[in-house]
Amino acid sequence: MLDDLDKRIIAAMQDDLPLVPEPYKAVAERLGIAEEVLLARLAGYRARGELRRMGAVLRHREVGYAANALCAWQVPADKMAAAAAAMKASAAVTHCYARVPRPGWPYNFYIMLHGHTREECTRTAAALAEGLGLGDFVMLFSTREWKKTSMRYFGEDEV
Amino acid sequence: MLSDFDKRLLNTIQSDIPLVARPFAAVAERLGADEATVIGRLEHLRDNGFIRRIGPFFDSARLGYVSTLVALAVEPEAMAAVAAAVNAYPGVTHNYEREGGYNLWFALLTPDMASQEGILAAVARLPGVSGLMNLPATSKFKVNVRFTLE
Numbered sequence: 001m002l003d004d005l006d007k008r009i010i011a012a013m014q015d016d017l018p019l020v021p022e023p024y025k026a027v028a029e030r031l032g033i034a035e036e037v038l039l040a041r042l043a044g045y046r047a048r049g050e051l052r053r054m055g056a057v058l059r060h061r062e063v064g065y066a067a068n069a070l071c072a073w074q075v076p077a078d079k080m081a082a083a084a085a086a087m088k089a090s091a092a093v094t095h096c097y098a099r100v101p102r103p104g105w106p107y108n109f110y111i112m113l114h115g116h117t118r119e120e121c122t123r124t125a126a127a128l129a130e131g132l133g134l135g136d137f138v139m140l141f142s143t144r145e146w147k148k149t150s151m152r153y154f155g156e157d158e159v
Numbered sequence: 160m161l162s163d164f165d166k167r168l169l170n171t172i173q174s175d176i177p178l179v180a181r182p183f184a185a186v187a188e189r190l191g192a193d194e195a196t197v198i199g200r201l202e203h204l205r206d207n208g209f210i211r212r213i214g215p216f217f218d219s220a221r222l223g224y225v226s227t228l229v230a231l232a233v234e235p236e237a238m239a240a241v242a243a244a245v246n247a248y249p250g251v252t253h254n255y256e257r258e259g260g261y262n263l264w265f266a267l268l269t270p271d272m273a274s275q276e277g278i279l280a281a282v283a284r285l286p287g288v289s290g291l292m293n294l295p296a297t298s299k300f301k302v303n304v305r306f307t308l309e
Contacts, residue, residue: 002222010217017214019198019205021181035180042178042215050221054182056172056201056213058306063161063169063209065306070257070264084300096301099228099294105261110228110294114306140257140264146242147254150212151268153222155249 002050005033007154009041014152017054060114067118071125072107073137080109083132087111092124107138161209164192166308168200169209173305176213219268220299225275226268227295229282230261237287238263244285248278261292 002010012031017023028038045051060068075083080098087096095112111128115121122139129137161169167190176182183201184194204210219226233241238256245254245265254265269275283291 010215010222013215015214016205016212017176017182019183019202019213021183021194021198023182024178024180039178039180045215045217046178048221049218051215052218052302053174053216054176054178054214055174055216056169056176057211057216057304058169058173059208059211060306063306063308070255080298084298088301091305091307093301094304096299097228097296098298098300099296102292102294105230105292108297138259140259142255142257144256145254146256146263147246147251147265149252150214151217151219151224151252152249153217153219153224 006041006045009038010045011152011154013042014150064116065114066116067121068112068114068142069118069121069125070140070142071111071113071137072105072140073109073111073129073134074101074106075109075134079132079134083109083134086128086132090124090128092121093128106136161308164190165200165204165209168197169204169308172201172210172213224268224270225272226266227275227293229265229267229279230290230292230294231263231265231282231288232261232290233263234287234289237285241285241287245282250274250278261290 008031012027018026020026024038025035028035042051084096087093092113092115093111094114097110098108099110101108113121113124115124125139129135171186171189177185179185183197187194187197242254242263245251250268251265252268256262257264267275279293
């Protein structure tokens with residue numbers, strides 16, 4: 001379970017890691033704890049899976065991946081494992097989830113696909129579909145980004 | 160423009176930065192460069208918009224949060240107002256207009272199910288919203304946001 005110090009650490013870590021030689025020392029000082037305590041707690045979160053990764057995420061448009069599409073598929077239960085494996089192996093796929101279908105919306109499997117162009121996304125999806133023998137999917141290309149942020153956990157209003 | 164070093168640095172920094180006192184020195188060692196060069200280039204790449212963020216990426220479920228994906232059917236003339244109203248919730252992290260009948264899709268994170276239900280009930284009542292589908296995940300197979308630069 002996360003105690004109050006964990007929540008304070010996670011809330012404080014959500015801004016960018018300072019680009020200085022000893023970034024954790026800077027954050028630890030702000031929190032009023034020792035650098036070793038901070039590093040040990042972070043290592044614990046990573047070991048338990050609360051911390052997925054410490055690193056950078058890029059602005060995909062700026063580095064050439066201008067197109068992305070959310071693709072919704074209808075995958076029968078006996079093909080779910082194969083579909084998940086194919087998506088894990090594909091570098092173009094950044095996210096893959098099974099989700100609840102709804103009346104009039106039979107799709108139960110979603111991926112986020114990135115490509116340099118819209119056509120590349122469409123070709124990648126078609127190739128994945130063919131490889132899996134799956135025909136029923138829709139490409140939901142984004143036409144406008146209204147919001148894109150990282151979640152701020154344990155904000156002041158919650159703790 | 161990205162130099163070869165920039166690309167190698169961006170590929171390296173997208174994987175895990177070690178949890179050590181001097182992480183950028185560790186990255187520099189991996190690239191055969193020095194710490195000051197790595198820090199300097201990272202500042203340049205961030206200030207010029209190539210890097211969205213450098214820091215921790217947490218697993219919301221393991222932190223006790225509830226997440227879902229929501230699709231809205233929004234009448235075109237109401238889109239701007241509905242998108243703004245949805246954006247106002249701190250738990251909405253992504254909100255995209257998309258092609259198709261369900262034309263506004265957002266990701267919602269909340270500390271518990273009750274607050275999720277409260278938000279979805281309010282959003283469903285917004286003027287111009289003619290349909291709402293709550294599409295929670297039943298399995299998470301992959302989250303791996305990496306763009307390999309050749």
